[in-house]
Amino acid sequence: xxxxxRDFILEHYKxxxxxxxxxPHDLHFAxxxxxxxxxxxxxLRLDGSRAAIADVAFDGRGCAISQASASILTDGLxxxxxxxxxxxxxxxxxxxxxVPIGPARLKCALLSYKVLQGAVRxxxxxxxxxxxxxxxx
Amino acid sequence: xxxxxxDGIHPHDVATVFDSEGVAVRAGHHCAQPVMLRYDIPAxxxxxxxxxxxxxxxxxxxxAVRATQSLFAD
Numbered sequence: 001x002x003x004x005x006r007d008f009i010l011e012h013y014k015x016x017x018x019x020x021x022x023x024p025h026d027l028h029f030a031x032x033x034x035x036x037x038x039x040x041x042x043x044l045r046l047d048g049s050r051a052a053i054a055d056v057a058f059d060g061r062g063c064a065i066s067q068a069s070a071s072i073l074t075d076g077l078x079x080x081x082x083x084x085x086x087x088x089x090x091x092x093x094x095x096x097x098x099v100p101i102g103p104a105r106l107k108c109a110l111l112s113y114k115v116l117q118g119a120v121r122x123x124x125x126x127x128x129x130x131x132x133x134x135x136x137x
Numbered sequence: 138x139x140x141x142x143x144d145g146i147h148p149h150d151v152a153t154v155f156d157s158e159g160v161a162v163r164a165g166h167h168c169a170q171p172v173m174l175r176y177d178i179p180a181x182x183x184x185x186x187x188x189x190x191x192x193x194x195x196x197x198x199x200x201a202v203r204a205t206q207s208l209f210a211d
Contacts, residue, residue, distance in 0.1 A: 004153060005208055014211055036149055036165070037179035061179070063147035064209075108149070 004099050005064065012068035017075050020057045026050075029118035030060075033107050038062030040070060042115045044077075052081045058112065065097075065105050070112035072096055077116075085120045088113070090128040106131045140167070140181040143202065146209045148180040154208060155182070158201040160194075 022043040030041035040060035047054040056077045058070040073093055077085065090113045094101060101109045110131045117125040143151055152164035163183045166173055173180060184198055 004157075005150075010208070014209075036147075037173070063149045065150075105149070105153070 004101070004105070006099060009064060009068045009097065009099060012071040013064040016058075016067055016071040018057050018071065019059060021059050022055055022057045027119040029115050029124075031111065031115045031118055031124065033062070033066070033111050036063065036108065038066045038108060038111055040066065040111055040115045042070075042074070042112075042119050044119055046082075051083070052079060053077050053085065058115070062111070063105075063108050065101070065108040066111045069093065069097060069109045070115075073112045073116065082120050085116065088116075090130045094130065138183060138185045140183045142178055142181055143206060143209075146205060148182040150209070151182045151205050154205040155198075155201045158197070158204055160184075160197055160201040 021041070022045055024045075025043035026046045027044040028041065030039070032039045038060065039062065040058060042056065042058045044053055045055040046052065056074045058074050060067070060070070073096075076096075090110055093113050094106075094109060097109060107127065110128060114125060114127060114131075142148060148164040152162050155162050163185075165180050167181065167183060186194075
């Protein structure tokens with residue numbers, strides 16, 4: 001079967017981690033990928049220092065790639081400082097997905113990254129250059 | 138031309154799995170966003186037939202539908 005949908009991705013899609021909305025929360029951002037209709041929001045709670053992430057949740061609807069990517073991305077966020085998150089390399093997320101993402105699906109894979117950056121930077125950020133790449137993997 | 142959705146499976150995922158099964162379809166809004174809103178769906182998958190298609194292609198399409206449903210079954 002298709003490489004892109006190996007068990008790891010499908011498992012995260014069918015049983016996503018950190019799905020929902022944190023209420024109350026300190027940071028929030030929502031964005032969409034208009035070309036495919038994927039919608040995603042993220043809420044984050046900061047720890048006592050106000051400089052690191054205590055808890056995170058994402059919500060939204062979309063294809064398996066975008067939802068699995070958000071599940072995997074949010075899994076690694078607790079305890080990370082906001083500075084670390086701002087400097088996160090989108091390529092690391094693509095690597096973590098562990099499957100070759102074709103050019104047509106790069107924005108699906110990176111929507112969660114874009115929403116997260118919007119939340120920790122306080123406003124919308126441009127698509128990372130990786131989302132425009134010809135092919136990865 | 139047949140536009141369709143498979144319950145619980147995003148049309149872009151459908152198209153990607155179809156592709157891996159050797160079946161080429163179009164997935165998206167088809168420049169008809171108001172219709173997507175009307176039916177509350179993100180997009181549809183669309184299969185079209187032309188003079189070079191035969192019954193084997195129809196069987197391949199049906200088989201790709203089953204393969205996609207079984208891949209995404211819980």
